Amino acid sequence: MSEPTNTKPRISARLAGIAESATLAVDAKAKALKAAGRPVIGLGAGEPDFPTPDYIVQAAIEAAKDPASHRYSPAGGQPALKEAIAAKTLRDSGYEISPGSVLVTNGGKQAVFQAFAAIVDPGDEVLLPSPYWTTYPEAISLAGGVTVPVFAGAERDYKVDVDMLEAARSNRTKALLLCSPSNPTGTVYTREETESIGRWALAHGIWVITDEIYEHLVYGDAEFTPLLSVVPELADTTIVVNGVAKTYAMTGWRVGWLVGPQDVVKAATNFQSHLTSNVANVSQRAALAAVSGDLTAVDEMRVAFDRRRRLVVDLLRGIDGFEVPEPKGAFYAYPSVEGVLGREIRGTTPRTSAELAALILEQVEVAVVPGEAFGPSGFLRLSYATSDENLTEACGRIAELLA
Ligand SMILES: Cc1ncc(COP(=O)(O)O)c(C=O)c1O
Numbered sequence: 001m002s003e004p005t006n007t008k009p010r011i012s013a014r015l016a017g018i019a020e021s022a023t024l025a026v027d028a029k030a031k032a033l034k035a036a037g038r039p040v041i042g043l044g045a046g047e048p049d050f051p052t053p054d055y056i057v058q059a060a061i062e063a064a065k066d067p068a069s070h071r072y073s074p075a076g077g078q079p080a081l082k083e084a085i086a087a088k089t090l091r092d093s094g095y096e097i098s099p100g101s102v103l104v105t106n107g108g109k110q111a112v113f114q115a116f117a118a119i120v121d122p123g124d125e126v127l128l129p130s131p132y133w134t135t136y137p138e139a140i141s142l143a144g145g146v147t148v149p150v151f152a153g154a155e156r157d158y159k160v161d162v163d164m165l166e167a168a169r170s171n172r173t174k175a176l177l178l179c180s181p182s183n184p185t186g187t188v189y190t191r192e193e194t195e196s197i198g199r200w201a202l203a204h205g206i207w208v209i210t211d212e213i214y215e216h217l218v219y220g221d222a223e224f225t226p227l228l229s230v231v232p233e234l235a236d237t238t239i240v241v242n243g244v245a246k247t248y249a250m251t252g253w254r255v256g257w258l259v260g261p262q263d264v265v266k267a268a269t270n271f272q273s274h275l276t277s278n279v280a281n282v283s284q285r286a287a288l289a290a291v292s293g294d295l296t297a298v299d300e301m302r303v304a305f306d307r308r309r310r311l312v313v314d315l316l317r318g319i320d321g322f323e324v325p326e327p328k329g330a331f332y333a334y335p336s337v338e339g340v341l342g343r344e345i346r347g348t349t350p351r352t353s354a355e356l357a358a359l360i361l362e363q364v365e366v367a368v369v370p371g372e373a374f375g376p377s378g379f380l381r382l383s384y385a386t387s388d389e390n391l392t393e394a395c396g397r398i399a400e401l402l403a
Helices: 022-035 054-065 079-093 107-119 135-142 162-168 191-203 232-237 262-275 281-292 296-317 353-364 388-402
Strands: 102-105 125-130 146-151 173-179 207-211 238-243 256-259 380-383
Touching (some): 079 256, 079 281, 107 135, 107 207, 107 262, 125 135, 207 232, 296 388, 353 388
Parallel strands (some): 173 207
Antiparallel strands (some): 238 256
């Protein structure tokens, strides 16, 4: 029998290069330990702990009974949902769009992926403020692009400015990713900061992908600024990513969207027509109820998140070696833990935040995501989308470990 002659790798280079989502991995590990009977507290996942509001669930039940839901629908989204997204954009962001500039996707995640796929060619550089959400670099590299991280640390509230972006710009720069309120840091750019970055992008012909999925989750005196409300001239070179997951506690329903110029939306819709076709009709009808309804349920959840935010920040600031900028949006705290690294803790000396996160899970059974998932080592991300009791207990355990 002759030897096989095909020496090509089994897995394509494109997919072999993709890392597992670190946040989902931490969450899975925490859930597995919990299922095995361990008293693990999971602060890893980025999802609200509330059930989806009932009027949304009811709309889905009706939709499931409607035979129209049992068939394919237009790949780019149900017309009624696209119209409702246009109306919601006017209500929440203050500018008009046409339903034709909306593409409904399987979650904001697919919108991110398709946004990069639509505008990035091999070799194009994408400026990515760091710490960044773990999915962006993977989506950029799948499109053949090159991620250029622009790091901003805790001392500057994790915010980049125009000078930092300018220093990273080259003649290969195609796009900039903005995410405010931010996952993982919780930082929220002010109106002035958003405008100055937008004007800089406009002046240099740089596309902007602005991920506004946490738009309704801002606290205290922070305000969310939709990019196109302050620099409307960018509309022709901006893709807005959004979705129902975070605002309406709908992570499992998988509905997001992108809003962009007609040629981008057309190209991305063609792509989606081969990739996934329409988003599940029942989920689209649930999303329609969500975005057409008022924001009462969202306001209630925000009040709870805000209380937990203040609680967690207080508790974390009490831990020696943690530096904790105030998160103003989303539902994450992002302490710098440099002050703890290199210290001996119960016989081991963690030198990276990945080692520290592993130690915390092993010793006190609290799951947090290390900074390495979002850029440089030296940070931990803790989601406060869980009960006050869990937060108090989890931070107490970490404090005791590091005391
Ligand atoms: C910044 C950001 N954008 C987009 C998403 C995608 O959310 P989904 O795909 O659940 O709609 C997430 C989810 O974690 C996120 O944190």
